[in-house]
Amino acid sequence: MTTPTRTRTAVVAATRPLLQAGLEAAVTSAGLELDGTATPDSLVATVADTKPDLVVVAISDDGSDPFTEIARITTVHPGCNVLAITEAASIIELREAIVAGVQSLLLADCTLEELRDAITATAEGNRVLAPEVALQLAGSWTAEPANAEAQLTARELQVLQWLAEGMTNASIADELGLSSRTVKTHVQNLLVKLDARDRTGAVAQGFRRGLIN
Numbered sequence: 001m002t003t004p005t006r007t008r009t010a011v012v013a014a015t016r017p018l019l020q021a022g023l024e025a026a027v028t029s030a031g032l033e034l035d036g037t038a039t040p041d042s043l044v045a046t047v048a049d050t051k052p053d054l055v056v057v058a059i060s061d062d063g064s065d066p067f068t069e070i071a072r073i074t075t076v077h078p079g080c081n082v083l084a085i086t087e088a089a090s091i092i093e094l095r096e097a098i099v100a101g102v103q104s105l106l107l108a109d110c111t112l113e114e115l116r117d118a119i120t121a122t123a124e125g126n127r128v129l130a131p132e133v134a135l136q137l138a139g140s141w142t143a144e145p146a147n148a149e150a151q152l153t154a155r156e157l158q159v160l161q162w163l164a165e166g167m168t169n170a171s172i173a174d175e176l177g178l179s180s181r182t183v184k185t186h187v188q189n190l191l192v193k194l195d196a197r198d199r200t201g202a203v204a205q206g207f208r209r210g211l212i213n
Contacts, residue, residue, distance in 0.1 A: 008123045009035035011050055013043050013066070014058035023056050023085070026112060030119040040066035047073050047080060054123040058108075059086040059097075067100040068164075068200055071207035074101025083122040085115075094133060096197060100204045104128040151193045152211065159186045161212045164203045 010032045014020040020037060027034050032054065038046035040057060043066060047055060055073065057066055070082055081103040088107065097105055104122040106115060107130045118128040152160070155176075162172050173183045187199065194209075196202040206212040 007031070007033045008053040009033045009050065010054040010056060010119070010123065011036040011038060011043070011046055011052045012056045013038040013040050013046075015039055015060050016058070019058050019060075023058065026115045027054075027056060027119055030116040030123075032119065032123060040069060043069040044072050044076075047077055051077065052080060054119065055080055055082045056119065057082065057084050059084050067096055067204045068207070070097075070102060071100040071204040075207050075210070081122045081125060083118055083128070085110075095195075096201045096204060099201075099208055101208060105133050106130045107132060152190070156186055156190055156193070157211060159183065160190055160202060160206045163187070163190075163199055164206060164212050 008031075010027045012020060012023045012027060012034065014023060024034055024037065035050045035052045036046050040060075043055065043057065055070075057070065059066060066084075070084075073080055074082065082101060083104040083106070084097055084102045085106050085108055086097075094105065103125075104118050104127055106118055106128070110118075110130060121128050158176075159172055162175070167175070169180050169183045169187065172178075173180045176183070187202075190196070190202045191198070194202050194205040196205050203212070
């Protein structure tokens, strides 16, 4: 007797209702079961509840930054693949997405057929990159330092953990009894050592490498 194939499930996250509806329609037309919707900021809780095979997340230009949430998801739920849709991205942002655990990356001007194909492939564990993204990444990717843990001091690890908890430089300075300038120096050292563009990128790297929880 043939065992029926399990229908793969997906969660869709976007800040714009129209884009959310479009991604939901693409997921169902690709043959996946829509298992939940979220905003980029609520991804962790939604994925924890539904445990989908795929997360489709729209990276918007309205200030929302889902990379930290994606890093949490891919660390805690490694079986969940992530497909991100973005308007455009710098090479640093593209690298940050990959480090956070994004499996596939498309640009928002992709066709519906390209989106459906990417949804299917990513849900099966395959990587899909828009041609423009692949060209930007080619020759520019450098391997992550294997000894990141050894490079960070105990104080830098402590600061990184507090950054992950949303604390400001001033709050961290008060907690440690240091000046804000000293804390800013620690943060700058973290950005250099973790090859991150900003605080969010450093936190994403920290979760991805298991340096913080």
